[in-house]
Amino acid sequence: MKRLLEAELIYGRLLEISEPHLVARYNKALAGFGLRPTALERFSIDMTGFSPEIAEEIGDRDYLDPNRVNRRFIILAPAQVELPVVHTSFSNTAQLMHEFFSANSRAINAVTIRDALYGEIEDSVSTVESIEDLLSINEVRFNVLSAEDMLGKAAELRALADRVMTVPSAWADDQLLNRMVELAKVTGDIRQNALVPDKLIFRHDAYWANHFGGVFVFVDARGTTVISDPKAPGFRRSRPWQVAYIGIDDHRRIFDFLASTGRLELPGAAWTEASGLLRHRAGMILAHLAMTADPDGAPRLSDPIWVQTWLHRNAALVARDGRYPLLQEAMRVLGATGSLKIEDVSPRERFLMVRAKPGHPDQWLTNRLIAALVPEDFVSRFIFDKQGFYDSYNHYGEIFRDYVVGLLQDAYLTDKAGYRRRLYGIKEEPDYA
Incomplete structure (x- = not known):
């Protein structure tokens, strides 16, 4: 692959991460996934936060895609929206990530000033055992966390602010007010800064999946068409209602x-x-x-x-x-x-x-x-x-x-x-x- 690397035909257009605070945030996200921190001081990432250098370091290209479903992501900077996705099990991962960035740009811009977002693109299955598992995925939900718990602190501050506005005696609670000041020093004015992503659920329509040698799923008003290896588990030679199966050959x-x-x-x-x-x-x-x-x-x-x-x-x-x-x-x-x-x-x-x-x-x-x-x-x-x-x-x-x-x-x-x-x-x- 050396030629491809030198010609930027593989892992091209990635974002270099070398600032210590960004490396530290990335490591906290890895810890959130139960992974050991990287010892690298410099590495590159794609739109999802996947790093080929870290994958090589830990010997696992699927460290952000452990079951090849429910893809993980790490967002360190808004600029990731311009990057490609270089390793994925679904062809529409880039599209879903781009939709998430576009729908929640204000929150991503605000949070990544001081924190990193990470989580999973969750769907209805935890593992893919057959084509039927793939077909059961109609939509995905972004389960979003933050490395420094910025989202948790913002949610806590909002709850305390609501309490102050609705409970008259709350203004006399010095402990509550001091906690609000503490949180505001971290989150800023949450009335101005949208720290919590607004849109988390997205459609999962036509796509290619790399399971069972590759599965193409096309969706029309009349139903779904699956094109794959006929030997793939769940492939039906008959044509059930609303789903047609076609062999790749x-x-x-x-x-x-x-x-x-x-x-x-x-x-x-x-x-x-x-x-x-x-x-x-x-x-x-x-x-x-x-x-x-x-x-x-x-x-x-x-x-x-x-x-x-x-x-x-x-x-x-x-x-x-x-x-x-x-x-x-x-x-x-x-x-x-x-x-x-x-x-x-x-x-x-x-x-x-x-x-x-x-x-x-x-x-x-x-x-x-x-x-x-x-x-x-x-x-x-x-x-x-x-x-x-x-x-x-x-x-x-x-x-x-x-x-x-x-x-x-x-x-x-x-x-x-x-x-x-x-x-x-x-x-x-x-x-x-």
Whole structure:
């Protein structure tokens, strides 16, 4: 992973924590979780407070996600809202955290001046034993505590203030008044500073979970659709009322579901030519075939002479795989007629020629599913399915790893928003992307 770290393709854009008071607050939050304090004087955190350095120190990447459900969080600074989430079991963790930050910004800004917030994103289950456990989660609640008990002191001060306002004799209680002064020195004027988060409950709708090899859950007005490994516990081959189960290898049903629910943008010249997505996918397939033919070689896709020479020398391999010629023919037909009969393409290959419908609420999740079904497109997988990308990267040879890192640096990192907008039509970027 050294290349990825140096290129900031893993654990990039994190917030460095080195001020002693912030380290101390983080350690108090760890103690609140029953974890031993870190001995590190400097570490970095993501939006949830996860630190790769601390995970390495204690030998547990799931120290904030012990059962891969009811995710823990530590908030040291409001600036965490701008950070990515680099380790999670649910694809919507970042969205839920961002909603929590947005709905409670005043309280977070006020509390983190003197304290840290920590707690759990609680849902209806404590462990996930089957897909049914995942489906039972309809909403989550943020259970929030504070390292220095700022929230507890604010609640106590509010109760005492209410007593003074409602009980006439309370004004003569010197002990009560002195306690209020003590608390106010810590909390400030709670009439002006909103120290207690207002909104704690949020919806838990469409998402990907990394349980059982990966589970995609899509929610529509007519019901829920689950896409996963058919061997996953709780997967039902029948279709119970309001829940449909589709195997991750059933490309025809997956495609029909996504297309019929308006989640796919089918191939048309208007967007395919402008985006260059089919050219991109053809390049990804060619790079994959080149790696297959020569694991120690480095593709040079930007060199037309190299491409033509390689295609000539490996014509049998290219023809046997079939996807590169298929994409070339698709681009030719789209250029000549403006449309393509997707039903003439085999279900597995259809995903090479589509993208998630721009503007659809599930655009990111749908692109994640497409990336999982077209694993050769490592660029799309890095953008939408980072865990899948890292798993594939671990199986690449050294030379191909250099090629992958170089391409991601040159093609994607230089203008991430522009790249996503051009290739995938993503116009509205989440703040945490």
